[in-house]
Amino acid sequence: MASTSASAGALLHHVRTGRARSRAELVALTGAARNTVSARVDQLIAAGLLQEGGRGGSTGGRPPTLLRFNSGAGCVLAVDLGVTSVDVAVTDLSAQILATVGHPIDIADGPDVVLAEVDRLAQKVLAEAGLTPADVCAVGVGVPGPVEFSTGRPSHPPIMPGWHDHDIPGAFARYGCPVLVDNDVNVMALGEIGVGGSAEDVLVVKVGTGIGCGVIVDGEVYRGAQGSAGDIGHIHVPTPDGRTVLCRCGNENCLEALAGGGALLRDAVEAGLPVTSTRQVIELAAQGDGPALELVRRAGRTIGTVLAALVNFFNPHRIVMTGGVAQAGAPLLAGIREAVYGRSMPLAARALEITVSDAPDLSGRVGAALMAIQGYLDGDSVHQALAR
Numbered sequence: 001m002a003s004t005s006a007s008a009g010a011l012l013h014h015v016r017t018g019r020a021r022s023r024a025e026l027v028a029l030t031g032a033a034r035n036t037v038s039a040r041v042d043q044l045i046a047a048g049l050l051q052e053g054g055r056g057g058s059t060g061g062r063p064p065t066l067l068r069f070n071s072g073a074g075c076v077l078a079v080d081l082g083v084t085s086v087d088v089a090v091t092d093l094s095a096q097i098l099a100t101v102g103h104p105i106d107i108a109d110g111p112d113v114v115l116a117e118v119d120r121l122a123q124k125v126l127a128e129a130g131l132t133p134a135d136v137c138a139v140g141v142g143v144p145g146p147v148e149f150s151t152g153r154p155s156h157p158p159i160m161p162g163w164h165d166h167d168i169p170g171a172f173a174r175y176g177c178p179v180l181v182d183n184d185v186n187v188m189a190l191g192e193i194g195v196g197g198s199a200e201d202v203l204v205v206k207v208g209t210g211i212g213c214g215v216i217v218d219g220e221v222y223r224g225a226q227g228s229a230g231d232i233g234h235i236h237v238p239t240p241d242g243r244t245v246l247c248r249c250g251n252e253n254c255l256e257a258l259a260g261g262g263a264l265l266r267d268a269v270e271a272g273l274p275v276t277s278t279r280q281v282i283e284l285a286a287q288g289d290g291p292a293l294e295l296v297r298r299a300g301r302t303i304g305t306v307l308a309a310l311v312n313f314f315n316p317h318r319i320v321m322t323g324g325v326a327q328a329g330a331p332l333l334a335g336i337r338e339a340v341y342g343r344s345m346p347l348a349a350r351a352l353e354i355t356v357s358d359a360p361d362l363s364g365r366v367g368a369a370l371m372a373i374q375g376y377l378d379g380d381s382v383h384q385a386l387a388r
């Protein structure tokens, strides 16, 4: 959103993210006329979205009345859809979870079965929080596959058979509110940035079965021309020993085929480790098993080779690692740091932070809630709310 806009949605955004705390600060931030700002703030107060409270520090004249966002003015549904489980939460308008429930599913059962289950869980969390469907202002859904963001329809998702072009927003029609759908990596990236919507440039890299990257530019998700920005799992990576690995996409030596969760398990089995799942490889590494540690570290170095190129190109403030394989923590980070700091240009790498997510299980739900909240408050729907 352009910081110069003075629409009601933009003013609300500035107060909500802590960029402005009074009418005077909104005027200074947007450059809009004092009367215009005052009239729109009054509308937002009448609609219950802003509240007045307290006095700010004076710079000479009468101290300004402080404005604050009323996060209790509504609620949103957040749906974090995975391959084998779904988490549904209801949150207030600052993404504070009011009630949440998780349930096992099989995404391959298709949209009718899975979305019926989501609907059942949504009614359960609403009831638990003492709310009704009429209270829901927006719905945010994260799914494990590519999505055309403008329509909320999955686009040839490789691990979601039967979901291609399915009208996911249509499944939530009875709430009569905006429904936003995006791939799980972009949603998790929003969750990592948090409510404050910091103005940083961040890469959120999910290493699970696949590898994907949420690209945050100036605090906002960058989706690219068709919504596939950050699809780094199929970038070609040269192997030091010249080995060739076929990727499920049909190409050779994609990042995912060399360093994703499936690759880690395959290499561990080939090395004779007693494992049947990626999780077991991660657990072995956590127990200090030498060969498992070396495999995780090598995956880190391979991922780091790609991230080094991204750092040179994008110059992010931070890289946050998340997903099942990222739970390996230290040995994975060691490999990533080795490659990134060894190959990035000094100016780009100087202040770069590379960390593992604090709450990977939560960021999907919080991100879906934030996406819904943005869809409601920053979009046209806030104007409609004001008109009512």
Ligand SMILES: [Zn+2]
Binding pocket: 233, 234, 247, 248, 249, 250, 251, 254, 256, 257
């Ligand atoms: Zn590939």
